[in-house]
Amino acid sequence: MDQSKQEQRSTARRRRRRYTTAQKLAMVRECLEPGASLAGVALAHQANANMVRKWVVKFQRGGFGEAAESGMALLPVAVRAAAVRVPAKEGASTVTLEIEMPRGVVRFYGSPDPELLNRFVNALTGR
Numbered sequence: 001m002d003q004s005k006q007e008q009r010s011t012a013r014r015r016r017r018r019y020t021t022a023q024k025l026a027m028v029r030e031c032l033e034p035g036a037s038l039a040g041v042a043l044a045h046q047a048n049a050n051m052v053r054k055w056v057v058k059f060q061r062g063g064f065g066e067a068a069e070s071g072m073a074l075l076p077v078a079v080r081a082a083a084v085r086v087p088a089k090e091g092a093s094t095v096t097l098e099i100e101m102p103r104g105v106v107r108f109y110g111s112p113d114p115e116l117l118n119r120f121v122n123a124l125t126g127r
Contacts, residue, residue, distance in 0.1 A: 019047065021064065027052055028059045034103065077125050079118070 019027075023045075030041045031052065038056065042049040058064060097108040097117075108117070 017047070024055045025059070025064060028056050028064075031056050032102070077121055079121055 027041055027045055027047065030036055031038045038052055039049045042052040045052075096110060097112055099106040106120075
């Protein structure tokens with residue numbers, strides 16, 4: 001085989017697709033939609049699913065500076081004293097605290113332990 005043909009084939013194999021930050025963020029946003037499949041998003045964009053997963057993790061850790069501009073950022077959380085209603089029956093399991101999050105709802109039943117709530121909020125804010 002001719003050496004120039006071999007060089008053409010080897011350079012064709014080495015080509016890597018390059019994605020702009022905007023393209024990466026668009027794929028990440030699609031992956032974070034409820035019910036979205038990371039593999040499906042990667043396949044639709046002809047990207048490697050492992051690479052897309054790395055971009056999602058990087059985004060969630062604040063690795064993309066554009067995250068705040070994209071409208072997807074953590075909001076500050078302030079903890080303040082609130083009146084807690086005690087259920088009429090001792091042992092009733094009514095929801096006293098409900099926190100709606102992007103991928104679900106966190107509910108605390110009964111009288112939540114203040115230390116547990118403090119740890120939960122600190123975990124959300126990264127403290």
